[in-house]
Amino acid sequence: MSTSPSERQVARRVNRVIGFGCVVAGAIGLVILFIVQMEGKFLGWEGWVRKAPVLWGVASVAIAAFGVRYSWLIEHARTSWQPTLDGQRFDTVILYTRPGCHLCDDAHELLNQYRAWLPRVVEVNIAEHPDLR
Numbered sequence: 001m002s003t004s005p006s007e008r009q010v011a012r013r014v015n016r017v018i019g020f021g022c023v024v025a026g027a028i029g030l031v032i033l034f035i036v037q038m039e040g041k042f043l044g045w046e047g048w049v050r051k052a053p054v055l056w057g058v059a060s061v062a063i064a065a066f067g068v069r070y071s072w073l074i075e076h077a078r079t080s081w082q083p084t085l086d087g088q089r090f091d092t093v094i095l096y097t098r099p100g101c102h103l104c105d106d107a108h109e110l111l112n113q114y115r116a117w118l119p120r121v122v123e124v125n126i127a128e129h130p131d132l133r
Contacts (some may be wrong), residue, residue: 019071026064
């Protein structure tokens with residue numbers, strides 16, 4: 001079943017709200033726990049919190065942790081993609097760089113991390129080639 005880009009954006013937004021809501025709910029639970037533990041009162045919740053403070057704390061932390069994890073998974077979702085053929089698909093990697101380009105340095109560093117699986121990386125300095133400027 002395929003979904004349109006706008007449906008995916010709406011679903012992502014809803015999931016972000018759910019994740020953020022869980023983080024906020026967990027934080028509020030911890031704040032209530034701390035207020036009640038300091039002999040304070042909080043809208044009549046002190047009876048519930050004093051009966052099971054450990055459960056209240058664990059549940060609050062768990063809800064907040066779930067929200068953080070859920071929010072992270074929204075942006076870092078796993079895919080089911082697998083290559084149809086094993087091995088390299090190209091003979092060379094050309095990295096166009098220029099002096100003082102921090103993004104180029106980051107790209108070079110990233111390519112170095114995967115050099116065992118990549119063909120030889122050829123760096124081309126665009127400052128030296130007028131056709132590439």
